[in-house]
Amino acid sequence: MPAIAEPYRIKMVEPITMTTREQREAAIRAAGYNTFLLRSDDVYIDLLTDSGTSAMSDRQWSAMMMGDEAYAGARSFDHLVESVRENYGFPLVCPTHQGRGAEHLISKILITPGQHVPGNMYFTTTRVHQELAGGTFHDVIIDEAHDPASRHPFKGNVDLDKFQALIDEVGADQIAYINVAVTVNMAGGQPVSMANIRAVREICDRYGIILWSDATRLAENAWFIQEREDGYAGRPVAEIVREMLSHFDGITMSGKKDCLVNIGGFLAMRDEAILTKARELVVVYEGMPTYGGLAGRDLDAMAVGLREALDDDYLTHRIGQVRYLGERLQAAGVPIVEPIGGHAVFIDAAAFLDHLSQDELPAQTLAAEIFLDSGVRSMERGIVSAGRDADGNNRYPKLELVRLTIPRRVYTNSHMDVVADSVIRVFQRRREIQGLTFVYESPTLRFFTSRFEPL
Numbered sequence: 001m002p003a004i005a006e007p008y009r010i011k012m013v014e015p016i017t018m019t020t021r022e023q024r025e026a027a028i029r030a031a032g033y034n035t036f037l038l039r040s041d042d043v044y045i046d047l048l049t050d051s052g053t054s055a056m057s058d059r060q061w062s063a064m065m066m067g068d069e070a071y072a073g074a075r076s077f078d079h080l081v082e083s084v085r086e087n088y089g090f091p092l093v094c095p096t097h098q099g100r101g102a103e104h105l106i107s108k109i110l111i112t113p114g115q116h117v118p119g120n121m122y123f124t125t126t127r128v129h130q131e132l133a134g135g136t137f138h139d140v141i142i143d144e145a146h147d148p149a150s151r152h153p154f155k156g157n158v159d160l161d162k163f164q165a166l167i168d169e170v171g172a173d174q175i176a177y178i179n180v181a182v183t184v185n186m187a188g189g190q191p192v193s194m195a196n197i198r199a200v201r202e203i204c205d206r207y208g209i210i211l212w213s214d215a216t217r218l219a220e221n222a223w224f225i226q227e228r229e230d231g232y233a234g235r236p237v238a239e240i241v242r243e244m245l246s247h248f249d250g251i252t253m254s255g256k257k258d259c260l261v262n263i264g265g266f267l268a269m270r271d272e273a274i275l276t277k278a279r280e281l282v283v284v285y286e287g288m289p290t291y292g293g294l295a296g297r298d299l300d301a302m303a304v305g306l307r308e309a310l311d312d313d314y315l316t317h318r319i320g321q322v323r324y325l326g327e328r329l330q331a332a333g334v335p336i337v338e339p340i341g342g343h344a345v346f347i348d349a350a351a352f353l354d355h356l357s358q359d360e361l362p363a364q365t366l367a368a369e370i371f372l373d374s375g376v377r378s379m380e381r382g383i384v385s386a387g388r389d390a391d392g393n394n395r396y397p398k399l400e401l402v403r404l405t406i407p408r409r410v411y412t413n414s415h416m417d418v419v420a421d422s423v424i425r426v427f428q429r430r431r432e433i434q435g436l437t438f439v440y441e442s443p444t445l446r447f448f449t450s451r452f453e454p455l
């Protein structure tokens with residue numbers, strides 16, 4: 001991909017400082033070797049997440065100044081609805097404080113306890129809300145998604161045979177809905193093709209199954225369709241997004257990613273009955289249906305940001321930056337998930353630290369080692385994130401990954417070079433690295449707050 005300059009110029013900066021090795025050793029010990037528990041001031045380049053860490057534009061900031069903080073019926077809500085209608089094609093919107101707020105509501109609305117919810121690989125908060133609502137998640141993603149080395153161009157695709165087999169096994173009436181994430185975070189930010197979305201739609205229509213999407217990174221998914229799928233080259237991302245979403249009954253959206261805001265989310269849909277139920281629940285858990293746990297200014301920032309995130313030049317640079325980092329690591333022989341995803345480079349920690357067993361927590365270990373080397377913060381996406389099953393046993397995911405997650409419009413490729421140099425240094429001394437073990441294991445979504453110590 002030809003290098004392109006940032007399609008924006010920087011108008012404000014936030015100073016960052018490099019720490020010493022001694023400072024980092026003290027910091028990671030205090031954080032229990034869990035990068036989620038590090039203090040921001042101890043982090044040099046923060047690649048923990050792309051969630052809520054984007055830089056907002058001058059247009060978003062000025063929209064915030066005009067935010068309407070009326071408790072009910074604020075203009076800011078109208079602006080969000082207009083933007084969702086215009087850019088996503090959904091007529092109905094229920095704002096929530098962030099993505100998992102929307103996941104909570106839709107799980108309660110659509111799932112009857114005992115029902116099943118197929119999806120293209122699990123995501124932690126999505127699955128936990130489905131389970132809390134009494135549903136059982138079933139992974140129906142294609143097998144290639146579980147192979148870090150597979151170069152399948154659309155590893156996020158639903159395996160139609162797996163989906164059909166589940167329908168045959170439990171009956172269509174026992175399937176609450178199918179949830180198709182675009183892109184698939186835990187597979188490495190991997191896209192779903194338009195052809196696959198259409199094929200899933202056909203099955204859902206045949207059996208009367210609701211087709212929902214976790215649209216959190218939909219713009220990046222559309223950009224990969226433009227780049228890789230026959231018939232879409234040269235089509236504007238905004239047009240591809242409208243076509244993608246036209247096949248879904250509704251979406252949960254974490255605005256903290258592809259709406260370029262620091263907080264925000266929403267449900268968007270076509271069915272008034274679902275909106276009515278969402279409004280009944282949102283007043284209990286989030287706030288009035290016209291603010292959903294957000295300030296008016298947040299709604300306005302999201303209305304502007306979701307439109308900006310569909311810009312072709314912005315996405316070409318954004319995805320190009322992720323690819324730049326990934327290609328530097330590939331050139332040094334560092335094992336990463338291929339193809340390189342849309343929002344992050346995922347290091348194959350199992351291959352990187354192939355002398356460690358999964359019970360020695362390779363990804364947790366590698367994330368701590370990278371921080372110790374350079375102050376770069378990453379996120380464990382392996383056995384710790386996978387948690388325990390209903391019987392209390394550790395789940396053993398095929399993918400044991402460390403995610404280097406690139407915030408939107410924040411860092412330059414000079415920062416990417418610092419990250420690449422650090423990971424390569426750790427790779428060169430990987431045989432010296434020993435594993436970690438739990439000293440405290442939190443009961444739910446344990447990766448957020450558990451603590452560890454070196455073996």
Ligand SMILES: Cc1ncc(COP(=O)(O)O)c(/C=N/[C@@H](Cc2ccccc2)C(=O)O)c1O
Pocket residue numbers: 048049050051098099100101123124125126181185214216254255256264265
């Ligand atoms: C595909 C997808 N669907 C829904 C959500 C929830 O949205 P929200 O509630 O955060 O707004 C997320 C959030 N992803 C963040 C934050 C995170 C969340 C759980 C564990 C680790 C990190 C991340 O991947 O960094 C997501 O990626």
